[in-house]
Each structure stands twice: as structure tokens, then as C-alpha cells.
Amino acid sequence: MKLDSAGLQVLLPQECMALLATAPIGRIVFTDRALPAVQPVNFVLDGTDIVIRATVGSKLAAATRRAVVAFEADDFDPQGRTGWSVTVVGHARAVDDPQEAARLAGLPLTPWAPGERDHFIVIAAEQVSGRRITGS
Amino acid sequence: MKLDSAGLQVLLPQECMALLATAPIGRIVFTDRALPAVQPVNFVLDGTDIVIRATVGSKLAAATRRAVVAFEADDFDPQGRTGWSVTVVGHARAVDDPQEAARLAGLPLTPWAPGERDHFIVIAAEQVSGRRITGS
Numbered sequence: 001m002k003l004d005s006a007g008l009q010v011l012l013p014q015e016c017m018a019l020l021a022t023a024p025i026g027r028i029v030f031t032d033r034a035l036p037a038v039q040p041v042n043f044v045l046d047g048t049d050i051v052i053r054a055t056v057g058s059k060l061a062a063a064t065r066r067a068v069v070a071f072e073a074d075d076f077d078p079q080g081r082t083g084w085s086v087t088v089v090g091h092a093r094a095v096d097d098p099q100e101a102a103r104l105a106g107l108p109l110t111p112w113a114p115g116e117r118d119h120f121i122v123i124a125a126e127q128v129s130g131r132r133i134t135g136s
Numbered sequence: 137m138k139l140d141s142a143g144l145q146v147l148l149p150q151e152c153m154a155l156l157a158t159a160p161i162g163r164i165v166f167t168d169r170a171l172p173a174v175q176p177v178n179f180v181l182d183g184t185d186i187v188i189r190a191t192v193g194s195k196l197a198a199a200t201r202r203a204v205v206a207f208e209a210d211d212f213d214p215q216g217r218t219g220w221s222v223t224v225v226g227h228a229r230a231v232d233d234p235q236e237a238a239r240l241a242g243l244p245l246t247p248w249a250p251g252e253r254d255h256f257i258v259i260a261a262e263q264v265s266g267r268r269i270t271g272s
Contacts, residue, residue: 005191005194006191006194006249006250007249007250008249024212024214025210025212025214027163027174027208027210029165029172029173029174029206030172031172035204035206035225036165036166036167036172036204036205036206036225037165037206037223037225038163038165038174038206038208038223039221039223040208040210040212040221055141055142058141058142068171068172069172070165070171070172070173070174072163072174072176074161074163074176076160076161076176078160078161081248085175085176087173087174087175089171089172089173112217112269112271113142113143113144113269114142114143133248133249135248
């Protein structure tokens with residue numbers, strides 16, 4: 001078991017992806033008008049790609065177009081002070097190809113928020129890191 | 137009840153701060169070597185300031201020194217597809233004044249992670265925004 005400098009257990013990339021697959025919600029981290037921005041989204045994994053749905057013309061769609069973003073999911077137990085977090089960093093891209101969009105529309109990804117969200121954003125998991133805190 | 141362009145309920149700043157006070161964990165969003173970075177931390181509110189503890193010399197301590205950061209907390213119910221999120225954007229500063237550090241050490245903020253974490257970071261809540269999703 002590898003520990004980082006803060007004493008947290010370092011997760012292997014395959015552990016990170018397995019944990020990500022269990023999370024209903026993640027947080028996409030991007031830059032909005034030169035300021036750090038973060039927005040919770042529901043998502044689905046497509047292999048190691050993270051797929052989210054956004055509204056065409058939304059701030060999220062505009063800000064993540066051809067940008068490097070981070071995507072974070074976690075699950076903590078405040079009583080036991082245990083839990084894990086996983087962060088993926090990679091290029092986000094808008095899905096412009098109708099065939100790819102049709103395929104992604106078949107994934108089990110129903111937006112929580114109301115409104116038309118037929119714009120797909122795909123984040124490539126280029127850097128994957130994760131930590132587990134096991135309580136003291 | 138004000139809705140945003142995505143159909144989510146817009147929370148007032150005072151609602152945002154009241155919800156933040158209920159969250160055991162938040163996520164600090166910053167830039168690390170020109171890449172977006174995000175790290176979960178436990179925190180406490182000191183008025184409207186967000187106070188976290190870090191290890192001296194840690195990546196988090198270095199990256200947030202005199203930087204504008206975002207801080208996000210949320211709570212979602214995946215079954216009901218309801219929940220809220222709050223994001224604060226503001227300047228982070230390291231607490232260098234021993235008197236201020238002594239006062240902050242008296243706040244109910246015990247780090248979850250092991251190790252010495254006697255370095256305080258304070259984030260001023262300069263922009264506060266929040267959304268609630270009430271389910272369909």
C-alpha cells in the first residue's frame with residue numbers, strides 16, 4: 001500500500017476507474033472567464049472516457065470546448081472519516097459527429113436537470129489519480 | 137423562486153452560506169502547474185471565510201498562496217435526483233500571523249488526514265453562487 005506525503009493511500013489507475021464507475025455525480029473543473037469554475041454533473045463512463053450531457057450554448061459547453069479540464073468524484077463518510085476521491089485530467093471535446101452522438105445517446109445517462117441536453121461532452125482520462133483515507 | 141437557464145433553482149447568497157455550514161467536506165479548485173486541480177478537504181466557516189488546514193510545503197499550500205480559487209460543496213440524493221451545490225470564488229491566503237493562527241486553531245476543525253496540518257488557508261467568499269435541483 002503506497003502512501004502519499006499527506007499519509008493518504010494512493011490508488012492505482014484501475015482502482016480509480018472502478019470507483020468512478022460507482023459514482024452517480026462528479027464535478028467538472030474548468031476555467032470560466034479566467035476564473036476557476038466547478039459544476040456538478042451526472043455522467044457515465046464509456047471505456048475510460050467520461051461522458052456528460054450539456055445544453056447547447058451553455059457556459060459549460062462553451063468553456064469545455066477543446067479545453068483541458070479536471071473531473072472529480074468522491075465518496076466520504078463523515079462519521080468514520082473515511083472515503084476516497086478520484087481526479088481525472090484530460091482534454092474535453094464536444095461531440096460533433098452525428099453517428100457518435102447517436103451511439104452516446106444509447107448510454108445509460110439521463111440528465112437530472114430539466115431541459116434539452118443533447119450536447120455531449122467527452123473527457124479523455126489522460127491523467128488519473130486517486131486517494132483513499134482510511135481513518136485513524 | 138428564480139430559475140437559471142438550465143432550469144435549476146438559483147439560491148440566494150445567505151442560503152448558500154447556510155448550506156455550506158452543513159457540509160462536512162468541500163472541494164478546493166485551483167491551478168497546479170497550469171492544469172486544473174481539485175482536492176477534497178474538510179473545512180469550517182469563520183463568518184463567511186472558509187478555513188482549511190494544510191501541511192506546510194504541500195502542493196495545496198503552495199498552489200493556493202495568493203491565488204484566486206473556487207471552493208465547492210454539494211449534497212445530492214441519487215435516488216430522488218435532488219440536491220444542491222454551492223460554489224464560492226475568492227482569494228486564498230496563507231495565515232502567517234501567529235495570533236490569527238492561534239485563533240483559528242480554536243475553531244472546530246480537526247483534519248481527517250494524518251500528519252501535522254498546522255498551516256491555515258483562508259478563502260474569502262467574494263463570489264457566492266448556488267443551485268438546487270428539485271427533481272422532476
